[in-house]
Amino acid sequence: MPSPPHSLPLRWHLVRLALGTLLPVVVFAGVVAFQLARSEREASERRVVRSARMLAASFDREMSGSIRALQALAESDHLDRGELESFRADCERVLRTQPSWKSVLLIAPDGRQVANTGIPWGAPLPALSESRSFTRVVETRQPTVGDLARGQSGGLAFPVRVPVIRGGVLQYVLTAVITPEALSSVVVRQASNAEEWTRTLIDQRGVVAARTRAPQRFVGQLATPLFLEHSRAQTEGIFANTSLEGARVYVAFSRSQLSGWTAAVSSPTQLLDAPLTRSMLTVGGLGLALLLMSVGGAWIFSQRIERSITQASAAADALARGESPHTEPSSVHELARLGEALDRSGQLLRERERERDANLAAVETARAEAVAATQAKDTFLAMLGHELRNPLAPIVTSLELLRRRGLAGTPEHEVISRQLRHVVRLVDDLLDVARISRGQMSLRREPLQLPSVLSRAVESTTPLLEQRRHTLELDVPASGLWVLGDADRLTQVVANLLTNAAKYTPPGGRIQVRAREHDGGITLVVADNGPGLPADLLPRLFEPFVQGIRTLDRSQGGLGIGLALVRSLVEAHGGRVEPHSDGPGRGSTFTLWLPSHARAEAPPPVEARREPAPLAVEAVPARPMRVLVVDDNVDAAEVLADLLDMSGYEVVVAHDCPEALKQAEASRPHVAILDIGLPDVDGYGVAERLRERLGEESPVFAALTGYSQDGDRARSKAAGFRRHFVKPIDADELLAFLETVRPASGGVASEP
Numbered sequence: 001m002p003s004p005p006h007s008l009p010l011r012w013h014l015v016r017l018a019l020g021t022l023l024p025v026v027v028f029a030g031v032v033a034f035q036l037a038r039s040e041r042e043a044s045e046r047r048v049v050r051s052a053r054m055l056a057a058s059f060d061r062e063m064s065g066s067i068r069a070l071q072a073l074a075e076s077d078h079l080d081r082g083e084l085e086s087f088r089a090d091c092e093r094v095l096r097t098q099p100s101w102k103s104v105l106l107i108a109p110d111g112r113q114v115a116n117t118g119i120p121w122g123a124p125l126p127a128l129s130e131s132r133s134f135t136r137v138v139e140t141r142q143p144t145v146g147d148l149a150r151g152q153s154g155g156l157a158f159p160v161r162v163p164v165i166r167g168g169v170l171q172y173v174l175t176a177v178i179t180p181e182a183l184s185s186v187v188v189r190q191a192s193n194a195e196e197w198t199r200t201l202i203d204q205r206g207v208v209a210a211r212t213r214a215p216q217r218f219v220g221q222l223a224t225p226l227f228l229e230h231s232r233a234q235t236e237g238i239f240a241n242t243s244l245e246g247a248r249v250y251v252a253f254s255r256s257q258l259s260g261w262t263a264a265v266s267s268p269t270q271l272l273d274a275p276l277t278r279s280m281l282t283v284g285g286l287g288l289a290l291l292l293m294s295v296g297g298a299w300i301f302s303q304r305i306e307r308s309i310t311q312a313s314a315a316a317d318a319l320a321r322g323e324s325p326h327t328e329p330s331s332v333h334e335l336a337r338l339g340e341a342l343d344r345s346g347q348l349l350r351e352r353e354r355e356r357d358a359n360l361a362a363v364e365t366a367r368a369e370a371v372a373a374t375q376a377k378d379t380f381l382a383m384l385g386h387e388l389r390n391p392l393a394p395i396v397t398s399l400e401l402l403r404r405r406g407l408a409g410t411p412e413h414e415v416i417s418r419q420l421r422h423v424v425r426l427v428d429d430l431l432d433v434a435r436i437s438r439g440q441m442s443l444r445r446e447p448l449q450l451p452s453v454l455s456r457a458v459e460s461t462t463p464l465l466e467q468r469r470h471t472l473e474l475d476v477p478a479s480g481l482w483v484l485g486d487a488d489r490l491t492q493v494v495a496n497l498l499t500n501a502a503k504y505t506p507p508g509g510r511i512q513v514r515a516r517e518h519d520g521g522i523t524l525v526v527a528d529n530g531p532g533l534p535a536d537l538l539p540r541l542f543e544p545f546v547q548g549i550r551t552l553d554r555s556q557g558g559l560g561i562g563l564a565l566v567r568s569l570v571e572a573h574g575g576r577v578e579p580h581s582d583g584p585g586r587g588s589t590f591t592l593w594l595p596s597h598a599r600a601e602a603p604p605p606v607e608a609r610r611e612p613a614p615l616a617v618e619a620v621p622a623r624p625m626r627v628l629v630v631d632d633n634v635d636a637a638e639v640l641a642d643l644l645d646m647s648g649y650e651v652v653v654a655h656d657c658p659e660a661l662k663q664a665e666a667s668r669p670h671v672a673i674l675d676i677g678l679p680d681v682d683g684y685g686v687a688e689r690l691r692e693r694l695g696e697e698s699p700v701f702a703a704l705t706g707y708s709q710d711g712d713r714a715r716s717k718a719a720g721f722r723r724h725f726v727k728p729i730d731a732d733e734l735l736a737f738l739e740t741v742r743p744a745s746g747g748v749a750s751e752p
Contacts, residue, residue: 100182183210396728
């Protein structure tokens, strides 16, 4: 749309509008008034800060007087001669001359009171109520003022302590106990001016020790967090705060150099802000009146501009709604060009909307496909790990049978056992990765010592280290290094790091493990002299299924999920793990950091780990326990039955619910080991039907399943199962459980 002839640029219309206003004058007047008010405000702030400084100085003078009195008392000859009862009498005489003192204490360097004017001579003396200042005197041998504390009688007081030194040796610490009421004269001694509202003394811990306003309510309370933040960051200043009463105030503070206490003077914000507020209101009112007059005069000149802007605004609204904008010719040159631009923008907008819709559809399709692929992968990993447990169960049990029959001493059996443990570990890692990806990983946190975790990890990886002929160097304290964590998961973390180092280090290598307290926590370092890590692999090393360059024979094995589990488990404990390598052929270092956990009591003695001894058949009573095994995996059920039969138990086997009910009615078992994943009727249903059929003669139930999450264990416990075994089952653990529920002579299973 062409611009109409004789249109004027917008700046000429704005020039005529600005000439009718007094805005520059008003702004100038406002700046001047603001500067004057601010100067007055700064002067008021300096007066309040000076008042806080004077209050701190007054407190220092009061404490200096008490310190001098204590130092004079410390020169008593009775102390040199060890006449403590006579020295106590000296303390009582001095106490009568010091109205601010409540009592005088004489304390040995080990913290034991030897004299106390507040307690009759010969009576038992209590322990110290405030030990920080006592420790400070013992360490520095300088007088000090302690913090407010609650004594044995329940009252609040603070100590003033001086050392008693003879021949360069600290003999005693002489202490005057002063109540907060004695400070009332200090905070009210100076004449208050109109700007002050509340005067306060705060000890080094931030506790209110004296206050002019409502002391009975606030003495002994902690100061506000904002006050603590400012007073600990600097020795003197002023800031806006909310008082303990909830009012908005300005707080000026000054810290005492002698005692470390802080003096504070609070004033309502309106007292300091009033000059600035009055000045700005005056200038603002006058300026508003002048501007109204100028706006009234400029109103005539704005009519044409207003009509043109209104039309442009309507066109812009239409464009925003996706409609074609319509503009009228304007006498303002810039607005006329704006109308042309709006017309062109409408055309471009419609084209861009079509392109955007097409792109959004493509992006949404790609996102849905990615989410579906991720969910399918997680589900597949969880199902794969579970399904692999079913064939592993009969294999593990068969190997245990061979061991108990004395056929497990061959090298071939050791190879099978070692590789089978490796497969079981891979399955467990797959399940852990699936849990973490779904946010279902849970930790059983308890205080524990990191050396015990490291011992278990080294024990589990020793076969691999021996197989690879590695040298393991340990630099770890025998005890200590407390952390709050899950012992099994932390053992898994360290074992994964050791396994990773053992696999990737050439045979005959060296692996070092160091543990120390560092940076507010515990640092564990696992280093090797292996081939090192490529620089491009370090940023992705802890991602699932990421591995370095592998040969076709895959001699190192693994799925690339061990380090991913390490990072996830360490971060779940609030820690971090970092890899480092100086380059190819220069080894790798993994540094693990965990937050330390304070532990005051001594750790319980660690019992020596004993290998479970095979269960002797001749030890089984004349009337053996009857066990029902129900599993739809025929091989797993039969092998488990053979193991139990060899261990001296009477075993019957079933593979589904009807057969289980039939066998149970015939044999009346003492214990029923039920596979939860049975066809048609699952293990929970079988247990319920057995209870209905057998009533009081129902057996003790134990679950056998490939699911090991906390929710699965909780469900089996709620269903009345005494134990929850995870495939592949540990034979020694199963036999130990059976012995705990062996029936008494009357035939009823005993409680574990």
